[in-house]
Amino acid sequence: MNPYNRRVGVALVVALVVTLLSACGKGGDTAGGNVGGNPGRGASNELLIVGYDREPDTMNRYATHILEDIESCIVEGLVVADEHMGVVPLLASAVPTVENGGVVLRADGGMDVTWKLRPGVRWHDGVAHTSADVKFTVDAINKGDWKPESVDGFDRIASVDTPDSLTAVVHYREVYAPYRWQFVRGTLPRHKLAGRDLNTANDYNRAPLGTGPYRLAEWKTGEYILLERAPDYWRGDSLPHIRQILFKFLTNTTTRINQLKSGEVHMVALVPWDKVRELRDVAALRLNQVVGNGYEHVSLNQKRFAPFADVRVRQALSHAVDRELIVNTLLDSLVTIVNGPIQPLSPAYEPNVRRYAHDPAAARALLEAAGWKAGTDGVRVKDGTRLSFTLITQAGFAIRENVAQTLQQAFREVGAEAKVQLVDGTSISALWFNGNFDAMLHWWQQGADPEITLFFAGDRAPPAGRNINFLSDTALTALLYRSDRTVVESERNELLKTAQRRVADLAPEIPLYNTSKIDAIPKEMQGFTGNPTNAGPFWNVHAWRIAP
Amino acid sequence: MMRLVGRRLVQAVPLLLVVSLLLFTVLHLVPGGPLSAYLENPNVRPEDIARLRVSMGLDRPLPVQYLSWLAAFVQGDWGYSYADGRPVMDRLVERVPASLELIGAAVVAALLAAVPAGVYAAVKPRVDRITGIAAVAGISLPVFWFALLLQLGFAGLLGWLPSSGRSGFGDRGLADRLSHLVLPATVLAAALASAWSRYLRRAMRETMGAPFIGAARARGVSERGLLWHHALFNALPVFTTVVLLDVSMLASGAVVTESIFAWPGVGSLFVDSLARRDYAVLMAFLMCGSVAVVTLTLVADALVLWLDPRTREAA
Numbered sequence A: 001m002n003p004y005n006r007r008v009g010v011a012l013v014v015a016l017v018v019t020l021l022s023a024c025g026k027g028g029d030t031a032g033g034n035v036g037g038n039p040g041r042g043a044s045n046e047l048l049i050v051g052y053d054r055e056p057d058t059m060n061r062y063a064t065h066i067l068e069d070i071e072s073c074i075v076e077g078l079v080v081a082d083e084h085m086g087v088v089p090l091l092a093s094a095v096p097t098v099e100n101g102g103v104v105l106r107a108d109g110g111m112d113v114t115w116k117l118r119p120g121v122r123w124h125d126g127v128a129h130t131s132a133d134v135k136f137t138v139d140a141i142n143k144g145d146w147k148p149e150s151v152d153g154f155d156r157i158a159s160v161d162t163p164d165s166l167t168a169v170v171h172y173r174e175v176y177a178p179y180r181w182q183f184v185r186g187t188l189p190r191h192k193l194a195g196r197d198l199n200t201a202n203d204y205n206r207a208p209l210g211t212g213p214y215r216l217a218e219w220k221t222g223e224y225i226l227l228e229r230a231p232d233y234w235r236g237d238s239l240p241h242i243r244q245i246l247f248k249f250l251t252n253t254t255t256r257i258n259q260l261k262s263g264e265v266h267m268v269a270l271v272p273w274d275k276v277r278e279l280r281d282v283a284a285l286r287l288n289q290v291v292g293n294g295y296e297h298v299s300l301n302q303k304r305f306a307p308f309a310d311v312r313v314r315q316a317l318s319h320a321v322d323r324e325l326i327v328n329t330l331l332d333s334l335v336t337i338v339n340g341p342i343q344p345l346s347p348a349y350e351p352n353v354r355r356y357a358h359d360p361a362a363a364r365a366l367l368e369a370a371g372w373k374a375g376t377d378g379v380r381v382k383d384g385t386r387l388s389f390t391l392i393t394q395a396g397f398a399i400r401e402n403v404a405q406t407l408q409q410a411f412r413e414v415g416a417e418a419k420v421q422l423v424d425g426t427s428i429s430a431l432w433f434n435g436n437f438d439a440m441l442h443w444w445q446q447g448a449d450p451e452i453t454l455f456f457a458g459d460r461a462p463p464a465g466r467n468i469n470f471l472s473d474t475a476l477t478a479l480l481y482r483s484d485r486t487v488v489e490s491e492r493n494e495l496l497k498t499a500q501r502r503v504a505d506l507a508p509e510i511p512l513y514n515t516s517k518i519d520a521i522p523k524e525m526q527g528f529t530g531n532p533t534n535a536g537p538f539w540n541v542h543a544w545r546i547a548p
Numbered sequence B: 001m002m003r004l005v006g007r008r009l010v011q012a013v014p015l016l017l018v019v020s021l022l023l024f025t026v027l028h029l030v031p032g033g034p035l036s037a038y039l040e041n042p043n044v045r046p047e048d049i050a051r052l053r054v055s056m057g058l059d060r061p062l063p064v065q066y067l068s069w070l071a072a073f074v075q076g077d078w079g080y081s082y083a084d085g086r087p088v089m090d091r092l093v094e095r096v097p098a099s100l101e102l103i104g105a106a107v108v109a110a111l112l113a114a115v116p117a118g119v120y121a122a123v124k125p126r127v128d129r130i131t132g133i134a135a136v137a138g139i140s141l142p143v144f145w146f147a148l149l150l151q152l153g154f155a156g157l158l159g160w161l162p163s164s165g166r167s168g169f170g171d172r173g174l175a176d177r178l179s180h181l182v183l184p185a186t187v188l189a190a191a192l193a194s195a196w197s198r199y200l201r202r203a204m205r206e207t208m209g210a211p212f213i214g215a216a217r218a219r220g221v222s223e224r225g226l227l228w229h230h231a232l233f234n235a236l237p238v239f240t241t242v243v244l245l246d247v248s249m250l251a252s253g254a255v256v257t258e259s260i261f262a263w264p265g266v267g268s269l270f271v272d273s274l275a276r277r278d279y280a281v282l283m284a285f286l287m288c289g290s291v292a293v294v295t296l297t298l299v300a301d302a303l304v305l306w307l308d309p310r311t312r313e314a315a
Helices: A003-024 A069-074 A131-142 A177-181 A202-206 A253-262 A273-279 A311-320 A323-330 A360-369 A398-413 A425-433 A474-484 A489-506 A537-543 B002-029 B036-040 B046-055 B062-074 B088-093 B096-123 B125-140 B143-157 B174-208 B211-218 B223-250 B255-260 B266-276 B279-307 B309-314
Strands: A047-052 A079-081 A087-089 A103-105 A111-116 A157-164 A167-172 A214-220 A224-229 A244-249 A285-290 A294-300 A388-394 A417-423 A439-445 A509-514 A517-522
Touching: A047 A253, A069 A214, A069 A224, A069 A244, A069 A537, A131 A157, A131 A167, A177 A474, A253 A273, A253 B143, A273 A285, A273 A398, A273 A517, A294 A311, A294 A398, A311 A360, A311 A398, A311 A509, A323 A398, A323 A509, A388 A398, A388 A425, A398 A417, A398 A439, A417 A425, A425 A439, A425 B036, A425 B266, A474 A489, B002 B062, B002 B279, B036 B046, B062 B279, B088 B266, B088 B279, B096 B125, B096 B174, B096 B223, B096 B255, B096 B266, B125 B174, B143 B174, B143 B255, B174 B223, B174 B255, B211 B223, B223 B279, B255 B266, B266 B279
Parallel strands: A047 A244, A388 A417, A388 A439
Antiparallel strands: A079 A087, A103 A111, A111 A167, A157 A167, A214 A224, A224 A244, A285 A517, A294 A439, A294 A509
């Protein structure tokens, strides 16, 4: 053999060995369960496989920035929002109100909220869940060296008293109307976390100790999270019905839907609207639809595009849009038209507001009255300014891109020009957060509490809030702040209803339709209800059952 | 040879510094940041964003952020992920085996296809026509489209193979792992083999026309021997360089393939981190990619020196 041959031979052998070694390197993993994960096998009470659109950043409910679907199977809140958006006590034995004596307004302007905890609840390690955990949670968040996602409400708490192991009295410095949702993300186990740095407590952050129906069995980074039934669940030994839930991380929407069709996953939460049609005929599936607590709308930034500061211009653009056409054709009637920021599910919803029917003639008349005269190219002009603005929306949402084009056409017909610009998801949030856009087609997904101050109060414009229309109305702002300081629910709702009527008159944005939530689940699944809020469909996972 | 390696290593240091500055600048020019993701939650107020910005050190001037990153990075402290708070090193390292497995399988498969295709295409016109068409198709098929097509066919319609992931859950035998590997490795290998077979064909044709082949033929060497022995070994240096350069590009992860097949390698980590603007992970990932390109280019040059005595004299 000549020397070259030998060298080539050696090189090839080395390459082959390296490749084989790397391929076998991870081959010895221990099996995570004894249930076969054969593709195509149907859902059962042994195993439910969920196709999930992303991997959680952390399993710590207070620190995560994304939906808490997986976390909420493990860590329960003191309350949860049900399928009608009602507040249901979970680890609390009742929801405190002024009427039941749970909420006391103090003479100094503050308030005391007394949470009675459900007796007999234990953490998964057997330690009792007590009011000390509630106090520890508040202290941990308010200490300031940890990075929870939001400290809303907690920053108004002065202290927590624990007169007995099942009673926590939360002392607020000021009246805080959304107090009922304060502990919707649950509590932190004091016996596990006291004295530790929560930022780096990765044993807890990756596999939290909870009281819920499931506990974390395995988190295979980049692949899946497996939950298994927790023993001795407080609702009773027979619950939950399903033994294991596997969340497969499938970021690519097409892959996720393909796996649903091939039976490799049994369930997908929040199916994109444009994929609903192709799933309707899949025999193994049922599509569960609930009205979501969010609404698609066009924000009109008065600060960046001055003509929007004239209410007549905003009302004219509202009249220009044929929302029925959009809902019936582009969205296959999967959603319903809405007229304001608080959704029909909410007890604070006001149906009797000013509505803007599709009426191009009225739109033109309003623009004429506001001094906008037809220009040579069909776009109206006033004092040398063309009624021309940029409409941004998130790229990658096929339906939204179509809606944007329909809006563009509708505005064009009354003499306004919208230039559509598609922006990726992360970039668009930076744009709206700083108020750097003219008009934006987007949605707000709201929490179960009907607070809208952050979105419409005059002093809550960027960078101080989400009033990205830059609406500044003294009467509305006063109403909203009054509602935030009113804890009797019926009184608060009256204030919010007045506020909704005011918002509709001012037309700061163009509301289009609600964000219905469609979940694809196994046909034989019982007990599934879906959920309109960010609580997500897993809020009652303990009750789910596969019953062929 | 040692001189070449030494010279290249010295050149690499300023090169990587410039690359790091460019990457850092470009990443921060893109709108949005690690905190953008938090804005999806309506309960997150600007006060919360301001608090998180300070606690994550994102409120410092960019040059300060760059210098503190650089100082820590060269000392081996790659920082913590903005997305999940874990050490960047851990996040990258846990993804490496999956990427090596996929790239290794794809490269072996591509070589097994490209070498015979390239060699025979050089001498047999009919083979040349067929492999030529296949190669053009392989090069021009968009990876994401080919991937979705395979998913639809083999996982959706036929149900023979899993459409994504690296292993099933529960049963993780060799057969299970191989079945998961087939589709993503095929997608990657198809693109590689298409290009490589054409490079090899060209190198082989040039060599087969060289006078020493005629001389060997006159000495009575068989056609088979000419092709697989004399010609192939002379074509190898060029081919090796191409292969190693391609592999160095893949070392930063087969981004699209991994993403579509939910393959838990560094490529899909990169896609997720880009969407999150997780600067810490992105910088570490891109710097590793740059180092891989520099290193494998050096290895390619050294290998050519070793395989081809003529270049040694020139060096």
